[in-house]
Amino acid sequence: MIYKVISKGEFRRFVDALVKSNNSLGPRQVDTDSQGNPVYQFKPVQSVEEIAFDYTATTSSAKHLFLPFREELSRFSFHGDDWEQQINYEADPVVLVGLRPCDISALNILDDVLLNSHFPSPYYLAKRKNTFVIGMDHLPLPDCFCKSMNHHTVTIGFNLFCSDIGDNYYLSINSSKAFNFLKEFEIRDPSHDDNCLLVERRKLIQNSFQTEIDVTALPSILDIEFDSPVWEKWGQKCLNCGTCAMVCPSCYCYSLTESCETNRKGARREKSLYSCNLVDFAVVAGGHNFRPKNGDRLKYRYYHQHRGFAENGNQQICVGCNRCGRACLSGINPKDVINDLRMEKESCLICVSSSPARI
Amino acid sequence: MPDMRFVIPRQDINRENFASSAPDFNRRSEMMNTDRGFKCRITNIVRLTEHEKLFQLRIVDPLERAIFRFKPGQFLMLELPGYGDVPISISSSSTNHEFLELCIRKAGHVTSALFTVEEGAYVAIRGPFGSSFPMDEMAGHNILLIAGGLGIAPLRAPLFWINEHRDRFLDINLLYGVKEPSQLLFTWQFEEWEMINHIRLHTIVEHGDAEWRGKRGKTGMITNLFNDISVDVKKSYAIVCGPPIMFKFVCGYLDKLGIPMNRMFVSLERRMHCGMGKCCRCMVGSTFTCIDGPVFDYWSVMNLKEAI
Numbered sequence: 001m002i003y004k005v006i007s008k009g010e011f012r013r014f015v016d017a018l019v020k021s022n023n024s025l026g027p028r029q030v031d032t033d034s035q036g037n038p039v040y041q042f043k044p045v046q047s048v049e050e051i052a053f054d055y056t057a058t059t060s061s062a063k064h065l066f067l068p069f070r071e072e073l074s075r076f077s078f079h080g081d082d083w084e085q086q087i088n089y090e091a092d093p094v095v096l097v098g099l100r101p102c103d104i105s106a107l108n109i110l111d112d113v114l115l116n117s118h119f120p121s122p123y124y125l126a127k128r129k130n131t132f133v134i135g136m137d138h139l140p141l142p143d144c145f146c147k148s149m150n151h152h153t154v155t156i157g158f159n160l161f162c163s164d165i166g167d168n169y170y171l172s173i174n175s176s177k178a179f180n181f182l183k184e185f186e187i188r189d190p191s192h193d194d195n196c197l198l199v200e201r202r203k204l205i206q207n208s209f210q211t212e213i214d215v216t217a218l219p220s221i222l223d224i225e226f227d228s229p230v231w232e233k234w235g236q237k238c239l240n241c242g243t244c245a246m247v248c249p250s251c252y253c254y255s256l257t258e259s260c261e262t263n264r265k266g267a268r269r270e271k272s273l274y275s276c277n278l279v280d281f282a283v284v285a286g287g288h289n290f291r292p293k294n295g296d297r298l299k300y301r302y303y304h305q306h307r308g309f310a311e312n313g314n315q316q317i318c319v320g321c322n323r324c325g326r327a328c329l330s331g332i333n334p335k336d337v338i339n340d341l342r343m344e345k346e347s348c349l350i351c352v353s354s355s356p357a358r359i
Numbered sequence: 360m361p362d363m364r365f366v367i368p369r370q371d372i373n374r375e376n377f378a379s380s381a382p383d384f385n386r387r388s389e390m391m392n393t394d395r396g397f398k399c400r401i402t403n404i405v406r407l408t409e410h411e412k413l414f415q416l417r418i419v420d421p422l423e424r425a426i427f428r429f430k431p432g433q434f435l436m437l438e439l440p441g442y443g444d445v446p447i448s449i450s451s452s453s454t455n456h457e458f459l460e461l462c463i464r465k466a467g468h469v470t471s472a473l474f475t476v477e478e479g480a481y482v483a484i485r486g487p488f489g490s491s492f493p494m495d496e497m498a499g500h501n502i503l504l505i506a507g508g509l510g511i512a513p514l515r516a517p518l519f520w521i522n523e524h525r526d527r528f529l530d531i532n533l534l535y536g537v538k539e540p541s542q543l544l545f546t547w548q549f550e551e552w553e554m555i556n557h558i559r560l561h562t563i564v565e566h567g568d569a570e571w572r573g574k575r576g577k578t579g580m581i582t583n584l585f586n587d588i589s590v591d592v593k594k595s596y597a598i599v600c601g602p603p604i605m606f607k608f609v610c611g612y613l614d615k616l617g618i619p620m621n622r623m624f625v626s627l628e629r630r631m632h633c634g635m636g637k638c639c640r641c642m643v644g645s646t647f648t649c650i651d652g653p654v655f656d657y658w659s660v661m662n663l664k665e666a667i
């Protein structure tokens with residue numbers, strides 16, 4: 001890692017050069033919500049003017065670039081009784097501008113699951129290798145809890161990371177590609193003052209978090225509270241729409257479908273993103289559903305998010321961006337569910353037990 | 360006009376040197392061609408019962424046929440182009456490198472389509488995936504194989520193994536229960552093995568018919584068969600496969616008898632979409648059935664929530 005400092009104007013010229021020469025995605029305001037707040041999404045950008053560097057958070061995450069909602073895995077072409085399978089692992093270079101630390105952490109988690117595991121996914125690898133990631137730090141929203149999940153800072157998984165230190169950006173350069181591009185612009189080594197400003201900036205971010213969740217020993221609490229009435233309570237609110245998984249930056253479950261082309265000369269094998277909250281997630285042939293109740297499915301989402309699976313060494317995959325909490329139509333958010341599970345007083349609504357621990 | 364100085368070069372992961380080199384920011388990754396299916400010809404189809412057929416497959420490419428090796432208990436993803444793929448346990452001998460046999464019940468979209476396929480058709484297989492029964496660890500012990508319904512299909516591979524290495528094992532008991540006598544599978548083969556290799560076969564049905572009598576003609580639940588056999592708990596391994604409700608009763612009974620939990624093996628079933636631990640459809644507790652299973656010892660299954 002090399003550290004440099006660049007002025008904000010120069011940085012804009014750098015981003016502009018990159019964006020004009022490559023396919024690029026950046027945060028853009030697409031609309032306003034019912035309260036008049038801007039709604040941001042990662043959208044294609046052609047020049048630096050279109051990028052909203054000071055955006056709060058995008059509604060959808062950047063994972064859709066790597067795990068599109070629908071993706072063709074392979075294609076069959078039929079010749080009489082026989083067929084041929086064609087697979088293409090291809091992706092075009094893309095520049096991703098303005099990713100937040102939690103989004104980059106989510107990509108690192110996806111790398112863990114999809115690349116550093118038993119069967120690395122070549123589809124993901126092709127896209128990941130062809131993506132140039134520029135990260136930027138930001139002040140957290142009131143409901144972000146990245147700090148509790150320890151994802152408010154990030155040290156790997158990006159090509160370039162910018163920390164806002166007043167008039168300049170403090171750059172962490174993590175790839176030779178990024179360094180070569182920056183050679184064309186005016187950059188300088190950080191001075192002692194710049195380092196101090198960086199420390200201050202980091203402290204400011206650290207102290208700006210208003211939401212905290214106690215995740216100490218959460219995996220074992222999830223195990224112990226497997227039959228807790230909390231799940232039924234929140235399950236009754238859940239609409240089974242799967243929105244939480246769609247906006248989540250680290251959810252990757254999918255479903256496979258195959259369809260014949262109308263001329264019956266070929267077939268496509270496609271994967272589409274899925275959610276463990278959808279009713280038929282655990283249905284097996286013959287119609288048996290291993291998780292028939294809302295609460296069971298909601299519980300499994302929290303299991304996966306906060307306990308992790310064998311693939312990523314039982315690490316928590318939640319990064320604390322609270323996109324699911326913001327997007328949920330019935331107001332289910334991780335903070336309340338987890339606090340409920342921990343039997344925290346302020347949000348505990350099930351204090352009906354005679355056990356003194358629950359009062 | 361793009362400025363060529365700032366154009367990011369495209370990386371083609373189909374080229375091997377890119378695949379083996381570290382990505383841009385020093386992260387380890389490897390490539391495997393697991394999405395490509397081995398093309399198979401269906402060489403024979405045997406109708407076993409009203410709802411089950413035995414498909415015999417032969418991998419077309421000689422090199423791929425030589426590569427494809429599996430262990431008893433593993434499964435593969437069978438793909439019918441245009442319809443989809445389904446996880447199917449391999450029920451042929453793991454030492455038979457020429458043909459694969461799959462016992463398939465007509466249950467869903469893909470298997471229904473498979474039932475209309477005729478001999479000579481081409482399908483694709485991916486795999487083999489998953490864990491296997493520890494046949495070497497079991498050597499030198501009595502083996503108790505307990506199957507309910509279609510649970511006999513995954514048990515056929517270890518049964519083949521036991522028959523081929525009969526001298527390594529002590530007493531073998533196969534307990535096999537179904538709903539009706541017409542649903543019994545492979546009984547001709549088991550009777551043959553009983554005569555040649557002294558594998559004791561005990562069958563039971565829930566609802567018998569007029570012809571269901573004699574030595575084998577028992578009616579009741581599979582747990583009734585335990586009265587017929589004596590289990591030496593110190594020297595026994597058990598393999599259980601069947602519907603989830605059966606695990607509870609059978610494994611519970613064996614546990615009470617005193618067989619250690621790590622000597623009871625069960626094979627779980629889930630609807631997998633990838634077989635590679637990526638789609639999460641087969642998750643049980645914090646475990647994937649496809650990469651950590653489908654064969655688990657009972658201790659692991661007991662610790663997985665909602666497994667059975």
